[in-house]
Amino acid sequence: TLSLGALLAWAGAAKVLRWDAWRTALGNYRLPRALVVAAAAGTPIVELDIAALLVSPAPRAGAALTVALLAAFSLVVLHGRGLHGEKLPCGCFGRSRERDYRTMLVRNALLGILAAVVLLSEREGSALAGLSMPSAGELVPALLVALGVTVAAWTGYQVMSTARRGTRS
Secondary structure: OHHHHHHHHHHHHHHHHOHHHHHHHHHOOOOOHHHHHHHHHHHHHHHHHHHHHHOOOOHHHHHHHHHHHHHHHHHHHHHHHHHHOOEEEEOHHHOOEEEEHHHHHHHHHHHHHHHHHHHHOOOOOOOOOOOOOOOHHHHHHHHHHHHHHHHHHHHHHHHHHHHHHHHHO
């Protein structure tokens, strides 16, 4: 729940901090004006609220809302695919870059799976409850896992970058 909450907090805060880029990306989807106005202000607020729920005593509510939000985002991506083809404007984390629609759908699916795990978990209470510093024996494995995740993410990024360059040739 902490990871998912942190990602949503980052996404919401980035949209607020990079307001113009977020509005530009959203506007490029050619959604109805009323929906653009509501989504422009509402999306960062909802993301920040869900992040707070995920670390509150009600993490399942936050997870359920995450699944709903990701489903809505995925529908917008599919709508954009019909307008722009494979490369879509992405307001993700406040940026206004183009991304392959499949990458955005896979990202949404992976975050949705993480939210589903939280939603279906047996554990109650805040993700912050009982949080303590790792012991010396836990520190090395934790660092190795963090390093492994970092290497896997870097490798995935390199593969995606290479694949994108290959399709432009």
